[in-house]
Amino acid sequence: MNKEGRVEEEEEEEQTFEELGLDPRLIRALTKKTIDKPTPIQRVAIPLILEGKDVVARAKTGSGKTFAYLLPLLHKLFTQSSSAKNLAPTALILVPTRELCQQVCSEANSLIELCRVQLRLVQLTSSMSVSELRTTLAGPPEVVISTPACIQTCLSNGVIQGKAVQDSLSILILDEADLLLSYGYEDDLKALTSHVPIRCQCLLMSATSSSDVEKLKKLILHNPYILTLPEVGETKDDIIPKNVQQFYISCAARDKLVHILALLKLELVQKKVLIFTNSIDMSFRLKLFFEQFGIKSAVLNAELPQSSRLHILEEFNAGLFDYLIATDESQSEGKEQVDDQNGSERKKSKKHRKHKLDAEFGVVRGIDFKNVHTVINYEMPPTAAGYVHRIGRTGRAYNTGASVSLVSDEETEIFEEIKSLLGENEDKVSQFIAPFPLLSKNAVESLRYRAEDVARSVTKIAVRESRAQDLRNEILNSQKLKAHFQDNPKDLDLLKHDKMLSKKAPAPHLRDVPDYLLDPTTQEASKIVKLARAAMGNTNPSRGKGSKGRFKRSRDPLKTFSAEAPKRAGKGGMKRKVKDTDNGHKQ
Numbered sequence: 001m002n003k004e005g006r007v008e009e010e011e012e013e014e015q016t017f018e019e020l021g022l023d024p025r026l027i028r029a030l031t032k033k034t035i036d037k038p039t040p041i042q043r044v045a046i047p048l049i050l051e052g053k054d055v056v057a058r059a060k061t062g063s064g065k066t067f068a069y070l071l072p073l074l075h076k077l078f079t080q081s082s083s084a085k086n087l088a089p090t091a092l093i094l095v096p097t098r099e100l101c102q103q104v105c106s107e108a109n110s111l112i113e114l115c116r117v118q119l120r121l122v123q124l125t126s127s128m129s130v131s132e133l134r135t136t137l138a139g140p141p142e143v144v145i146s147t148p149a150c151i152q153t154c155l156s157n158g159v160i161q162g163k164a165v166q167d168s169l170s171i172l173i174l175d176e177a178d179l180l181l182s183y184g185y186e187d188d189l190k191a192l193t194s195h196v197p198i199r200c201q202c203l204l205m206s207a208t209s210s211s212d213v214e215k216l217k218k219l220i221l222h223n224p225y226i227l228t229l230p231e232v233g234e235t236k237d238d239i240i241p242k243n244v245q246q247f248y249i250s251c252a253a254r255d256k257l258v259h260i261l262a263l264l265k266l267e268l269v270q271k272k273v274l275i276f277t278n279s280i281d282m283s284f285r286l287k288l289f290f291e292q293f294g295i296k297s298a299v300l301n302a303e304l305p306q307s308s309r310l311h312i313l314e315e316f317n318a319g320l321f322d323y324l325i326a327t328d329e330s331q332s333e334g335k336e337q338v339d340d341q342n343g344s345e346r347k348k349s350k351k352h353r354k355h356k357l358d359a360e361f362g363v364v365r366g367i368d369f370k371n372v373h374t375v376i377n378y379e380m381p382p383t384a385a386g387y388v389h390r391i392g393r394t395g396r397a398y399n400t401g402a403s404v405s406l407v408s409d410e411e412t413e414i415f416e417e418i419k420s421l422l423g424e425n426e427d428k429v430s431q432f433i434a435p436f437p438l439l440s441k442n443a444v445e446s447l448r449y450r451a452e453d454v455a456r457s458v459t460k461i462a463v464r465e466s467r468a469q470d471l472r473n474e475i476l477n478s479q480k481l482k483a484h485f486q487d488n489p490k491d492l493d494l495l496k497h498d499k500m501l502s503k504k505a506p507a508p509h510l511r512d513v514p515d516y517l518l519d520p521t522t523q524e525a526s527k528i529v530k531l532a533r534a535a536m537g538n539t540n541p542s543r544g545k546g547s548k549g550r551f552k553r554s555r556d557p558l559k560t561f562s563a564e565a566p567k568r569a570g571k572g573g574m575k576r577k578v579k580d581t582d583n584g585h586k587q
């Protein structure tokens with residue numbers, strides 16, 4: 001690293017965790033998690049943090065930022081002398097959402113569990129009462145993971161004394177710093193900084209650089225090292241990790257259902273699949289639609305109680321179901337656009353505004369979905385930054401992934417904005433986001449009749465009823481879940497979130513697509529996707545971390561296969577390059 005804090009990656013490429021100077025117990029814990037070499041951000045950040053430097057680390061989604069600060073933090077706590085009795089925690093990790101609190105806390109606990117040390121890590125969230133906060137903070141624990149709003153509640157209620165923070169706090173970490181201000185935590189953070197002592201080491205981790213990050217840097221850090229990795233944010237082409245292949249399909253809004261049905265039912269994308277919609281109603285519409293074709297899925301959104309959300313995430317991560325439909329922006333609710341049944345009109349709906357949405361919820365932001373191979377944008381996100389965060393849920397760490405965006409005419413503007421953020425200009429051939437090559441027009445048409453028939457049965461009333469029913473169930477579940485998970489944090493099988501909502505069982509002829517409906521090209525494409533999945537060791541969705549598919553490009557069907565029917569089936573179709581797919585997309 002030179003004086004400006006830049007990383008010369010080649011020099012440090014081969015460094016191991018041992019060489020970074022970490023405690024052997026932590027290295028053993030990593031090995032048990034089958035993590036054997038540091039990611040680039042970890043190689044650079046860990047030594048600096050161990051030296052006590054203030055650090056601003058910017059690294060792409062999924063690049064391993066959490067361990068980049070947790071490992072040196074735990075190392076320091078393992079080795080520090082415990083002579084002085086602190087009245088407040090030694091380390092404070094602030095994150096924007098409760099889901100992240102939970103995630104960071106369980107990542108940290110999974111490391112220390114294996115190290116057998118006396119160290120207490122707790123999470124505090126705004127759902128806790130003052131007396132719960134007081135009990136949790138008794139001791140005090142060495143590390144607190146929380147949101148800025150909750151820490152402010154603790155300070156203003158005297159649960160934590162400002163003076164005690166000044167005496168005890170030695171490390172403050174702001175994770176997902178680019179999001180903290182957008183979640184409205186500015187005042188809470190300002191109130192906290194007056195208690196943060198000058199000697200306190202401050203770390204700021206973020207996926208993107210923005211004026212908010214600059215603001216926070218000025219507010220909290222003292223002359224920090226700014227880590228600018230060569231592969232991060234310097235040029236536009238590296239905003240999305242290179243191991244994620246991005247595709248799009250242009251289609252009319254009313255044809256999106258038949259397109260997504262073809263993608264899933266004909267198995268043209270790899271599982272697990274995370275599907276994004278912009279409204280909760282749309283996610284239920286999709287779930288009900290899928291059910292009729294025997295495709296099981298679960299929905300995740302800001303309306304659900306927190307314990308249900310955590311449970312859904314845990315089940316999905318554990319591989320108990322393959323399709324998760326997420327609505328990522330709580331703010332988008334109320335502004336939602338709902339297609340009517342034939343999709344010809346779009347109108348604003350203010351229904352369900354009355355449902356309380358959790359402001360501390362963030363599906364997309366920073367959540368570490370495990371082994372998601374494909375992200376589908378069923379609806380394009382409202383902003384280009386939203387696109388980056390959505391796509392960042394796949395291709396985490398050394399895994400590979402793909403994204404498929406369904407783009408309607410109405411979404412062309414945002415799609416252009418995304419392409420220009422990725423670095424494409426109008427006359428250039430698409431480099432970063434290409435037409436999806438495996439779906440032929442014939443394949444879509446073969447399913448059209450069935451899809452449209454089922455779509456008609458998924459009426460707005462059906463959607464509304466299912467949404468209300470699901471919410472009622474989840475509220476009931478959440479009470480049980482809360483109690484249950486306190487006693488059995490690892491028990492994942494209590495309740496199912498991918499259960500059928502529709503009263504009508506799927507008709508057998510919709511469950512299985514008969515052969516006569518499949519054209520040979522699609523059959524071939526689907527076979528290749530399955531083979532690739534098998535080659536990647538990705539046939540069993542419930543395989544754990546050890547099964548990370550290292551995707552060889554030569555085996556990647558998206559790179560080697562064209563859906564365009566070869567002149568003669570079976571001859572040369574496998575390697576032909578896509579020029580113009582029959583979805584009408586040019587490459």
Ligand SMILES: Nc1ncnc2c1ncn2[C@@H]1O[C@H](COP(=O)(O)OP(=O)(O)OP(=O)(O)O)[C@@H](O)[C@H]1O
Pocket residue numbers: 035036037038039042059060061062063064065066067206207365366367368392396397398
């Ligand atoms: N050195 C490593 N080798 C392999 N996997 C790793 C390594 N470090 C972390 N991981 C795994 O990579 C995944 C992504 O890590 P993490 O959540 O820290 O990413 P991130 O940079 O914080 O992403 P985001 O900005 O989206 O929050 C996690 O599942 C984590 O366990």
